[in-house]
Amino acid sequence: MNEPENNLEPENTPWDPVFLDSRREAFIILMLWVAALLWAVPYCYLNGFPDTFDEKEFSTVWGIPSWLFWGIAVPWLLADVFTLWFCFFYMKDGDLGEDAPPEAETVAGEVSP
Amino acid sequence: MSGGPLFSSPIVAAAGGFTPALVTFLLYTMAVFSLAIISNHLRRGGSFLNEYFLGNRGLGVWAFALTFAATSASGGSFTGFPSKIYSHGWILGLWIGSYIIFPICTMGFIGKRLNQVARRSGAITVPDVIRDRFRSASFGLLAVALIVFFMSFNLIAQFKAGSLMLKTLLDGVAVFESATDYLGASLGGLSFFEGVDPAYLLCLLGFGLAVVAYTTYGGFQAVVWTDVMQGIVMVCGVIVMLPLALYLVGQQAPEGVGPLEHATLRMAEMSPPRKGTVTFLSPAPLEEGASLGKGAWVLASGTAEGAEARLFRIIDDSGGVAAGTRWPGVNVLEITTVGDREQVLKNEGDRVRRDLIFSELALEDYAYGAEEGRKGVYVTGPGPSPSSDAGFLPLSLVISFFFMWAISGSGQPASMVRLMAFNNTVTLRRSIFTVAIYYSLIYFPLVIIFCCARVLMPGMDAESDRIMPAMAVFLTENVGAGWLAGLLIAAPFAAVMSTVDSFLLMISSGLVRDIYQRNMNPGASERRLKWLSYLFTLVVGAAALLGAVNPPQFLQDIIVYTGSGLAACFLAPVVYAIYWPRSNVEGCMAGMLGGFAAHLSMYVGGIWANGSFFRPYRLMDFDPIIVGLLVSFVAGYVVTRLGPPPPEDLVRKYFHKRSASSGS
Numbered sequence: 001m002n003e004p005e006n007n008l009e010p011e012n013t014p015w016d017p018v019f020l021d022s023r024r025e026a027f028i029i030l031m032l033w034v035a036a037l038l039w040a041v042p043y044c045y046l047n048g049f050p051d052t053f054d055e056k057e058f059s060t061v062w063g064i065p066s067w068l069f070w071g072i073a074v075p076w077l078l079a080d081v082f083t084l085w086f087c088f089f090y091m092k093d094g095d096l097g098e099d100a101p102p103e104a105e106t107v108a109g110e111v112s113p
Numbered sequence: 114m115s116g117g118p119l120f121s122s123p124i125v126a127a128a129g130g131f132t133p134a135l136v137t138f139l140l141y142t143m144a145v146f147s148l149a150i151i152s153n154h155l156r157r158g159g160s161f162l163n164e165y166f167l168g169n170r171g172l173g174v175w176a177f178a179l180t181f182a183a184t185s186a187s188g189g190s191f192t193g194f195p196s197k198i199y200s201h202g203w204i205l206g207l208w209i210g211s212y213i214i215f216p217i218c219t220m221g222f223i224g225k226r227l228n229q230v231a232r233r234s235g236a237i238t239v240p241d242v243i244r245d246r247f248r249s250a251s252f253g254l255l256a257v258a259l260i261v262f263f264m265s266f267n268l269i270a271q272f273k274a275g276s277l278m279l280k281t282l283l284d285g286v287a288v289f290e291s292a293t294d295y296l297g298a299s300l301g302g303l304s305f306f307e308g309v310d311p312a313y314l315l316c317l318l319g320f321g322l323a324v325v326a327y328t329t330y331g332g333f334q335a336v337v338w339t340d341v342m343q344g345i346v347m348v349c350g351v352i353v354m355l356p357l358a359l360y361l362v363g364q365q366a367p368e369g370v371g372p373l374e375h376a377t378l379r380m381a382e383m384s385p386p387r388k389g390t391v392t393f394l395s396p397a398p399l400e401e402g403a404s405l406g407k408g409a410w411v412l413a414s415g416t417a418e419g420a421e422a423r424l425f426r427i428i429d430d431s432g433g434v435a436a437g438t439r440w441p442g443v444n445v446l447e448i449t450t451v452g453d454r455e456q457v458l459k460n461e462g463d464r465v466r467r468d469l470i471f472s473e474l475a476l477e478d479y480a481y482g483a484e485e486g487r488k489g490v491y492v493t494g495p496g497p498s499p500s501s502d503a504g505f506l507p508l509s510l511v512i513s514f515f516f517m518w519a520i521s522g523s524g525q526p527a528s529m530v531r532l533m534a535f536n537n538t539v540t541l542r543r544s545i546f547t548v549a550i551y552y553s554l555i556y557f558p559l560v561i562i563f564c565c566a567r568v569l570m571p572g573m574d575a576e577s578d579r580i581m582p583a584m585a586v587f588l589t590e591n592v593g594a595g596w597l598a599g600l601l602i603a604a605p606f607a608a609v610m611s612t613v614d615s616f617l618l619m620i621s622s623g624l625v626r627d628i629y630q631r632n633m634n635p636g637a638s639e640r641r642l643k644w645l646s647y648l649f650t651l652v653v654g655a656a657a658l659l660g661a662v663n664p665p666q667f668l669q670d671i672i673v674y675t676g677s678g679l680a681a682c683f684l685a686p687v688v689y690a691i692y693w694p695r696s697n698v699e700g701c702m703a704g705m706l707g708g709f710a711a712h713l714s715m716y717v718g719g720i721w722a723n724g725s726f727f728r729p730y731r732l733m734d735f736d737p738i739i740v741g742l743l744v745s746f747v748a749g750y751v752v753t754r755l756g757p758p759p760p761e762d763l764v765r766k767y768f769h770k771r772s773a774s775s776g777s
Contacts, residue, residue, distance in 0.1 A: 013769045022226035023692050029222050032214055037515050040210045044494065045508055048207070053489030058381060063373025064561075065492050068206045076213040076553060083217050083549040087542040091221070094538055096229045097771070099170065 018094035025091055036075060044071035137599025138282060148342060149327035149335035170534055177535040178544035179344035180337040182551050183611035184527055191605030196577040198563035201505045202380055202491030206560045208506055211519035216548035218519040224532040224541050226691040230767055231533040239526040240627040246690045246767060247698040257623040259682050260526055264616045267675040272321055272661035275609040279316040281582050282602055309662055317661055325654030328614040329647055336614040343607030348554055350604030353597060355558045357588040358565035376568045379452055380491040385483050386574050387447040389476035391425060393440040393469040405443060410461050413471040424448045424457060428575035446575045447476055453571035509734035521677055521738050524684025527615045581605055621649040670727035681708035681741025685749045694768045700753025708745025712737050
């Protein structure tokens with residue numbers, strides 16, 4: 001992923017590491033969502049939406065229609081394994097900081113810095 | 114399997130008295146109150162508002178994971194969802210397809226960063242974050258207005274859902290019946306209550322006062338800890354139901370065929386029921402004005418010689434009053450599958466009425482799935498539909514629902530508040546995985562359980578909203594553990610409670626913190642804020658309770674409209690606010706308003722296109738949420754690019770590493 005727009009980086013203070021890590025992790029999660037969509041929807045649609053139902057063609061795995069087993073149940077398990085990896089081996093810890101006091105503000109107007 | 118229990122009514126109460134199931138349920142309710150009281154006593158130090166509305170950002174793994182999971186799983190997960198599985202079959206596994214990645218998307222996508230930004234600004238509420246991040250009071254007020262608007266409607270709908278569940282539970286209990294009669298007599302003549310079912314009103318008061326009381330008294334900590342218990346009850350309910358359902362289906366399976374395979378093969382043979390009216394004829398004179406009770410079964414032959422007997426279920430006791438030997442205009446559901454017919458005759462035994470003859474049939478087939486000789490409709494896509502000739506879940510809706518759950522789930526302010534409340538990143542990581550396992554244990558098993566329900570309890574199509582409690586009673590009584598039904602029925606009740614209490618707190622925090630403290634009286638004392646918090650929570654709860662006395666129809670539709678509307682308004686501005694240093698107030702406000710307007714316009718368009726606000730116009734067959742999100746993200750991006758860069762000090766504050774002197 002590209003670095004945030006450098007023209008906004010004031011006076012060479014480094015970007016916050018929690019911000020950079022979170023943004024990278026968010027991007028991976030977005031890609032995971034896209035991958036899940038690209039697997040589950042076409043697979044289920046191509047295998048589970050027949051024009052005419054043929055009993056001989058219809059199959060199950062452990063009692064679950066096979067189009068749903070391979071299209072959703074197995075990816076569900078894989079997604080849990082991915083989540084395990086992501087949460088325990090990839091996602092970074094960071095110092096989130098302490099609560100800051102709210103900025104001073106006027107009653108009706110905009111918040112003053 | 115011997116003759117099962119009747120699953121009309123009462124659901125839990127035995128003839129006029131308390132059953133072990135009801136006692137289990139009452140114990141559960143008492144436990145909720147005890148937790149609320151303990152939470153109040155354990156309240157820690159720090160600012161009252163921070164503690165009351167956010168728990169001082171101190172949530173650990175179990176509290177954070179379960180409050181997040183329980184709040185996300187509204188009553189719909191245990192009422193509407195089972196009802197849909199029962200009505201449309203295995204296709205519901207694809208309908209919830211994006212739940213495979215729901216926890217990591219909704220918690221991991223914005224969680225860590227939102228929590229950090231909230232800490233840097235000292236924010237307690239979502240509007241707080243927005244206001245401080247952009248240093249704009251008007252943007253904060255816009256966010257409060259949208260939250261109050263959407264959540265008030267949703268709160269009323271959830272109150273109604275909780276009251277209906279309680280009514281189902283108490284139906285037939287002698288004390289409840291007497292109280293209902295007394296209330297009905299007392300309210301007679303008051304125009305506000307005209308046409309309101311006293312039983313519903315009593316349940317609304319019971320449910321509403323209970324939730325408002327423990328939420329007001331205990332604040333966020335009470336909500337979190339009751340959520341934890343409710344979350345445990347939900348998963349236990351599912352874990353108990355799954356083996357019971359498979360066990361009972363397995364009893365019917367031929368040797369060598371697994372229980373679930375048997376259920377699926379039985380479902381493959383099923384055809385959707387027909388619905389309409391029929392006239393019944395009796396060989397003997399009928400008592401004048403007598404009515405066939407709702408839920409009764411009739412196996413009737415036709416007038417033609419040798420015609421096959423057909424099985425009907427009475428779905429409405431308002432129509433069909435006997436006159437002479439005729440019972441005209443009776444509203445029925447006809448069971449069309451041979452296997453289902455045999456199952457009903459086996460379940461119901463002598464309770465099936467067999468002395469009538471049918472004539473003057475006016476029955477309607479499903480719009481999709483009822484073609485003559487068609488099989489497999491309950492085990493393949495798009496699933497049967499009574500109203501749409503494209504089926505229940507055509508491809509466009511499959512894609513829409515992939516957005517609907519995982520993406521719009523990330524944009525719910527009630528979830529965002531929880532993301533602001535965990536104590537550190539270790540908690541977040543562990544909680545994401547905990548919720549992933551938790552949802553895996555709930556949602557796919559629910560699909561299996563209620564596919565089994567289709568096989569075990571045919572004929573519930575007309576009242577499929579009651580399938581959860583009915584199935585709970587059916588399963589537990591058939592294995593001789595009736596008391597367990599109370600725990601199973603507590604699961605959906607827990608889901609509604611945990612959603613209602615969170616929404617209630619969201620609205621009152623918006624009023625106290627975002628409007629009163631930050632706009633009217635920044636110097637308000639702790640004591641004043643404390644009493645105002647109690648007061649507003651109480652007032653908002655009471656207002657929602659009054660709104661639910663005459664609630665709008667379309668319960669599930671309101672929940673869908675408000676949930677998707679909130680996502681269309683909040684997701685893009687929050688994502689830009691925390692991940693894009695260049696984002697500015699103009700762009701994010703445009704994103705919020707653009708999402709709101711685009712989403713609303715689809716619903717308003719539904720009035721012209723489909724004759725109802727709650728049947729929205731679907732642009733290219735996609736759900737309004739997709740249009741709303743797309744417009745919100747595009748408007749936010751374009752307007753930001755056209756607008757000025759944000760103030761440098763704001764970028765530094767929220768996006769740059771803090772120096773030692775500026776804290777943390």
